[in-house]
Amino acid sequence: MADEITIQYALTDPPAQARESWKQSPPEWLTKAKFELVDETYDGLVYRGSHGTTRLGRMFSAGTYTLSLKFDSDGRVGSRVTLTGQAPAPMAAAIRTDADAHGGGVDPRVS
Amino acid sequence: MGMFKSLKDAKALGDYHGGMPSIRGSFKDISALADDRGEGEILKKGTPTKAVVQGFTTPVPGDRFAMQIPLDVYPPDGGEPYRINYVFPTARMKAAMSVGMEVPIKVDPGDPTRIALQWDAQRASIAAAGGDFAAVEAGLANTYGGVADAAMRAAQAGGATLGTGAAPADPLEKIAQLAKLRDSGAITEAEFTAKKAELLAQT
Numbered sequence: 001m002a003d004e005i006t007i008q009y010a011l012t013d014p015p016a017q018a019r020e021s022w023k024q025s026p027p028e029w030l031t032k033a034k035f036e037l038v039d040e041t042y043d044g045l046v047y048r049g050s051h052g053t054t055r056l057g058r059m060f061s062a063g064t065y066t067l068s069l070k071f072d073s074d075g076r077v078g079s080r081v082t083l084t085g086q087a088p089a090p091m092a093a094a095i096r097t098d099a100d101a102h103g104g105g106v107d108p109r110v111s
Numbered sequence: 112m113g114m115f116k117s118l119k120d121a122k123a124l125g126d127y128h129g130g131m132p133s134i135r136g137s138f139k140d141i142s143a144l145a146d147d148r149g150e151g152e153i154l155k156k157g158t159p160t161k162a163v164v165q166g167f168t169t170p171v172p173g174d175r176f177a178m179q180i181p182l183d184v185y186p187p188d189g190g191e192p193y194r195i196n197y198v199f200p201t202a203r204m205k206a207a208m209s210v211g212m213e214v215p216i217k218v219d220p221g222d223p224t225r226i227a228l229q230w231d232a233q234r235a236s237i238a239a240a241g242g243d244f245a246a247v248e249a250g251l252a253n254t255y256g257g258v259a260d261a262a263m264r265a266a267q268a269g270g271a272t273l274g275t276g277a278a279p280a281d282p283l284e285k286i287a288q289l290a291k292l293r294d295s296g297a298i299t300e301a302e303f304t305a306k307k308a309e310l311l312a313q314t
Contacts, residue, residue, distance in 0.1 A: 006238045008238075008239065039154065039229060039231065039232065040159055041159045041215035041229050041232040042159045042160050042161050042187075042215060043161075043215070044215065044232050044235055044236075046229070046231045046232055066231050068231045068232050068234055068235035069235060070232070070235035070236055070238075070239045072239055080239070082235050082238050082239035083235070084234050084235045084238040085231070085234070085235075108238055108239060108240075108241055108242075109238055109241055109242030109245070110241045110242055110244070110245050
């Protein structure tokens with residue numbers, strides 16, 4: 001599927017705290033793209049957004065984007081957030097910029 | 112005629128697979144395929160927690176639209192994990208689930224044996240573990256890594272040498288082997304007698 005993204009980057013807070021602060025104040029790129037929190041796991045969050053950023057665009061959109069997040073310990077005091085799913089191009093660019101601001105993002109998949 | 116040939120081919124294909132389904136049967140199948148078996152409700156109202164996969168996915172006898180897998184569920188409020196056989200609608204499966212994997216689930220607060228797997232979130236777990244192959248490999252290592260290691264240590268402690276063929280453990284077999292060595296001249300009669308006495312003392 002087009003617009004697929006998988007990226008992992010570091011956060012300074014421990015996993016539970018990072019997850020909670022993300023949930024309370026999601027990054028601007030999520031709210032700007034009108035993604036909504038649709039599910040929560042014991043260690044992650046799931047967001048969903050419609051194709052198109054305008055109301056008309058969403059009305060005629062063919063489907064939805066789903067972006068899943070998982071917060072893991074980095075083995076020290078901080079955490080790693082892994083994002084996987086779909087994101088429109090401007091949002092994907094904003095995620096990569098965000099990752100760069102946190103020391104750089106990687107695709108954790110080895111194959 | 113092309114159209115009649117196509118219809119004839121379609122019928123032949125249907126017959127090959129056991130006959131063409133009736134329209135009623137097709138609707139029944141579509142309905143069964145779309146049935147979420149109450150998982151939507153659990154995902155809405157359930158409590159998030161984790162489960163660890165304890166076996167492999169297998170078909171459910173007599174149910175073409177479901178699969179089953181044993182899971183150890185970790186209660187959301189703590190406590191010892193409990194085993195369930197998770198039967199899930201196959202059409203809902205979105206990600207790999209293999210033995211040893213830790214998977215995100217929601218538990219029905221009114222009936223802890225009813226759970227729903229959070230498939231979208233499972234995709235993030237697999238990505239975080241390094242992708243499909245790495246996640247499956249890690250799961251296998253979680254489950255069987257310790258078992259293989261323990262077996263090797265037990266074998267080494269027992270004096271067996273792995274991978275070189277097992278030496279006879281029975282003293283009488285060893286004596287028979289020693290006799291062959293004596294007959295071939297590899298060992299002397301005195302050496303054979305001494306070793307034989309030693310082995311017989313073990314019996």
